[in-house]
Amino acid sequence: MRKFAVMLYPDFSLQEITCLTSALTVWFGETIDFIASEHKEYRSEEGLRVLPAKTVSEVNIMDYDCVILPGTVNPLPALFDEKLIDFLRNGANTAVVFAAISSAPALLSKAGVLDGKKFTAGYFMQLADVFPFIQTENFVHKPVVEDGTVITGIGMFFREFAEVVLKRFGYDVGHAFMRDNPAEYTEEDLTFYWSEEDYQEFLEELKEYPLQ
Secondary structure, eight states: OOOEEEEOOTTBOSTTTHHHHHIIIIITOOOEEEEESSSSOEEOTTSOEEOOSEETTTSOGGGOSEEEEOOBSOOHHHHTOHHHHHHHHTTTTSSOEEEEETTTHHHHHHHTTTTTOOBOOOSOTTHHHHOTTSOGGGBOOSSEEEETTEEEEOGGGHHHHHHHHHHHTTOOOOSSTTOOOGGGOOTTTTOOOOOHHHHHHHHHHHTTSOOO
16 A cells, blocks of 8 residues: 655645545545644635644655645745645655645745756746746646656646546556546446445445434
8 A cells, every 4th residue: 555645734725636535545445644734724725624634743754655735825824834844845855756736836846846857837927936946947838747756737637637646656547537528428327336245235334324
């Protein structure tokens, strides 16, 4: 089993990473640690309130195969969170794979993870005028960019981003990952049944609930 982590910070975007996290957990049976700099409630940009399972002081970034960074509509709190940046910095120039989407590559830039690496991002380009640690000469205007141990993506290409990350770790996602054409499906294709084993398991679970 591989070890994956998702970083949490104020106004993080669930929408940009759930294709990836859902495939990892539901399709491939992986577990994910949700990590933040402090053990407190973080609200996603969608309004969901989340508590991290661990803090950066409780884990070693080298214990993870991949660290996933969602974008945020409000990057400043994370950019000036030195605990978070130090945690990411400890993974620079190591075998840890960083997967950052939307505005999150700015965090990797500040931590030195993107030094000398090609990358893309979905933040407004004026951000680079304010923060000299963003190496604009290495910015590539593509939906997803993979360079060494870093995978970066623009938020609107969340599916393509997820696909690249999953393939990086050898998961078989087929030829049309989460993009089949609904018009091509028949009624039979869209009718679903449990296997007999799964159905019996459901019936056993159902016994714990009162039926009307």
